[in-house]
Amino acid sequence: xxxxxxxxxxxxxxxxxxxxxxxxxxxxxxxxxxxxxxxxxxxxxxxxxxxxxxxxxxxxxxxxxxxxxxxxxxxxxxxxxxxxxxxxxxxxxxxxxxxxxxxxxxxxxxxxxxxxxxxxxxxxxxxxxxxxxxxxxxxxxxxxxxxxxxxxxxxxxxxxxxxxxxxxxxxxxxxxxxxxxxxxxxxxxxxxxxxxxxxxxxxxxxxxxxxxxxxxxxxxxxxxxxxxxxxxxxxxxxxxxxxxxxxxxxxxxxxxxxxxxxxxxxxxxxxxxxxxxxxxxxxxxxxxxxxxxxxxxxxxxxxxxxxxxxxxxxxxxxxxxxxxxxxxxxxxxxxxxxxxxxxxxxxxxxxxxxxxxxxxxxxxxxxxxxxxxxxxxxxxxxxxxxxxxxxxxxxxxxxxxxxxxxxxxxxxxxxxxxxxxxxxxxxxxxxxxxxxxxxx
Amino acid sequence: xxxxxxxxxxxxxxxxxxxxxxxxxxxxxxxxxxxxxxxxxxxxxxxxxxxxxxxxxxxxxxxxxxxxxxxxxxxxxxxxxxxxxxxxxxxxxxxxxxxxxxxxxxxxxxxxxxxxxxxxxxxxxxxxxxxxxxxxxxxxxxxxxxxxxxxxxxxxxxxxxxxxxxxxxxxxxxxxxxxxxxxxxxxxxxxxxxxxxxxxxxxxxxxxxxxxxxxxxxxxxxxxxxxxxxxxxxxxxxxxxxxxxxxxxxxxxxxxxxxxxxxxxxxxxxxxxxxxxxxxxxx
Numbered sequence: 001x002x003x004x005x006x007x008x009x010x011x012x013x014x015x016x017x018x019x020x021x022x023x024x025x026x027x028x029x030x031x032x033x034x035x036x037x038x039x040x041x042x043x044x045x046x047x048x049x050x051x052x053x054x055x056x057x058x059x060x061x062x063x064x065x066x067x068x069x070x071x072x073x074x075x076x077x078x079x080x081x082x083x084x085x086x087x088x089x090x091x092x093x094x095x096x097x098x099x100x101x102x103x104x105x106x107x108x109x110x111x112x113x114x115x116x117x118x119x120x121x122x123x124x125x126x127x128x129x130x131x132x133x134x135x136x137x138x139x140x141x142x143x144x145x146x147x148x149x150x151x152x153x154x155x156x157x158x159x160x161x162x163x164x165x166x167x168x169x170x171x172x173x174x175x176x177x178x179x180x181x182x183x184x185x186x187x188x189x190x191x192x193x194x195x196x197x198x199x200x201x202x203x204x205x206x207x208x209x210x211x212x213x214x215x216x217x218x219x220x221x222x223x224x225x226x227x228x229x230x231x232x233x234x235x236x237x238x239x240x241x242x243x244x245x246x247x248x249x250x251x252x253x254x255x256x257x258x259x260x261x262x263x264x265x266x267x268x269x270x271x272x273x274x275x276x277x278x279x280x281x282x283x284x285x286x287x288x289x290x291x292x293x294x295x296x297x298x299x300x301x302x303x304x305x306x307x308x309x310x311x312x313x314x315x316x317x318x319x320x321x322x323x324x325x326x327x328x329x330x331x332x333x334x335x336x337x338x339x340x341x342x343x344x345x346x347x348x349x350x351x352x353x354x355x356x357x358x359x360x361x362x363x364x365x366x367x368x369x370x371x372x373x374x375x376x377x378x379x380x381x382x383x384x385x386x387x388x389x390x391x392x393x394x395x396x397x398x399x400x401x402x403x404x405x406x407x408x409x410x411x412x413x414x415x416x417x418x419x420x421x422x423x424x425x426x427x428x429x430x431x432x433x434x435x436x437x438x439x440x
Numbered sequence: 441x442x443x444x445x446x447x448x449x450x451x452x453x454x455x456x457x458x459x460x461x462x463x464x465x466x467x468x469x470x471x472x473x474x475x476x477x478x479x480x481x482x483x484x485x486x487x488x489x490x491x492x493x494x495x496x497x498x499x500x501x502x503x504x505x506x507x508x509x510x511x512x513x514x515x516x517x518x519x520x521x522x523x524x525x526x527x528x529x530x531x532x533x534x535x536x537x538x539x540x541x542x543x544x545x546x547x548x549x550x551x552x553x554x555x556x557x558x559x560x561x562x563x564x565x566x567x568x569x570x571x572x573x574x575x576x577x578x579x580x581x582x583x584x585x586x587x588x589x590x591x592x593x594x595x596x597x598x599x600x601x602x603x604x605x606x607x608x609x610x611x612x613x614x615x616x617x618x619x620x621x622x623x624x625x626x627x628x629x630x631x632x633x634x635x636x637x638x639x640x641x642x643x644x645x646x647x648x649x650x651x652x653x654x655x656x657x658x659x660x661x662x663x664x665x666x667x668x669x670x671x672x673x674x675x676x677x678x679x680x681x682x683x684x685x686x687x688x689x690x691x692x693x694x695x696x697x698x699x700x701x702x703x704x705x706x707x708x709x710x711x712x713x714x715x716x717x718x719x720x721x722x723x
Contacts, residue, residue, distance in 0.1 A: 039721060039722070078509065081509050081589070081590065084688070085509065085514070085687060085688075091688040091691075091692060092692070092695070095692075236721055240717045241717060241718065241721065244710065244713050244714045244717045244718075245714055245718075247710050247713075247714075248707065248710040248711050248713075248714045251703060251706050251707040251710050252707050254703050255700065255703045255704065255707065258696060258699050258700055258703060259696075259700070261696070262692055262693060262695060262696025262697075262699060262700075263481055263693065263696055265692070266593060271593065271594055271595055271596050271598075272594070274590045274593040274594035274685075275586075275594045284629065418722075
């Protein structure tokens, strides 16, 4: 898994014996101790470790919660309250698990934006990036099904809305929703299968994470310059250099995590989910968890249901195609000033989409201002704001990145990580960008 | 590096801001902010207030509302209304036992198999006022009084909302036609536009609630001599309901303080180690 020649030497008789039978210590040593890491990695690169921790925390707390939870439509809500009231430190375990999901998504979004900015999806890391996208998809499925389990009002009606999306597909739609529900409505069979899958998927995530790390260690880590390490001077051993930096970042991240768990444990949730599910009473506003809001906004931006569903899935499909959409030879946007600008607008567009997802589509963005109605809504409305932002989202992937790579003027890329470009003023941009892909 | 962390913080902050749920159409009045004793990272429940709140709950609310997730023993749990350090096991707390014994609960006679009534014990749940939802609706003009166990977490605004609702009843504004068995309350969510005959741009805030104003001055007599004004009763019962919904809140905040101190120290140590490890490496 390490992708570089092994330097492990077993020191004791036992480790020599073990090494010739199952070189697991060698694997660990080569992957997480001796593994050469670019020396210029910044704090944006610590989110891999943070995400591993998030996954571990979610699995550990989840296994304990499953010991006390009852997956039955009549009992689920009260079993969660039983955890909160009667299980020793149940409140702590549940709040860590519930807020842990949000922390996981905060970290994964930062991790993805980092990959996007520094071009970590470009050759030879396409598979690495796609595996990451697979993990993200699995995370979304897991989080969605997990939110259904407390069987509160938002759980139930959220499940109805999301599963109904598949009903928009022509011909097979109805059959798929019936199959998902295990009946003709969201009910006990739905809850049972969601619980089963919610327990299964994290282990699938863990499996894909292993592939993700494997692919990472074969291609080697990208770095802020986007230039591959060429010599030993460009790298440092993973331990202690990267481990200590990751450890510090994880600790700081845990502070944010702890503030949510101990002081605002319900801030990221929705009050309606403390009302037991009632199929006959629909909440005034069905809002998904914050991490789905940008996609929810894209869904609602399109007036047609089927097209909305396709746009929402298309937004994720763009991520999978990204390695082939970006035509630039320069990896890091540090040397792509124009791309950097478009990237920043992209981040803002994603946040605007998130905001639009939380608001009512017809509510005005600027209160009290009435402009004119276009198609179905006033121009000063969140639905129109989400349309503009969604257009930019797709434009960024499908128009800007493909064309920009061919026409933009890039800055000189350094020769190597250890020798930044500034110490080589003789290098012309064209010359410098000609061979940034050479692997060291 | 500080700059980078401020960026992380800004991103996280923005994500939190975007998560703020949308306000309902027909926008009810913003709940009044109350300076609760349990507000803030070091806030604690005021035990005397919880006891008064329990009295309001028992003598007024529990006539129609269930609180089925609570057991009598919870009243004697740490940070609860009748906690006594002498009785770490709240089942043994004599005050809790006495409160429970005031209620009759149905049980099965093990000799005959008949349903019998017996006095409740501290292990029993709070009995519900109605045998089922239909009985509850039949006695309340078709409206279902919600279970109060987690109500303070199940409403936007929590205890502020409950307090505002209880003290917020007033005459329906002229131009609003409402069912004479219902009551106008500006804090209750709803949409009044169809019942409003005035300017459609100025539909009154709030909604129509089935519950008549439950509290008034001197609705209860407090044992500790506190003057039982409407405002006082509403505050006390809202605090009690916050405790009922989140009985581990104080334990949580206390643990959070230790955890944060630990994490800050650990982060400091890790940062120092990081600087030491990297001191001879350029990066």
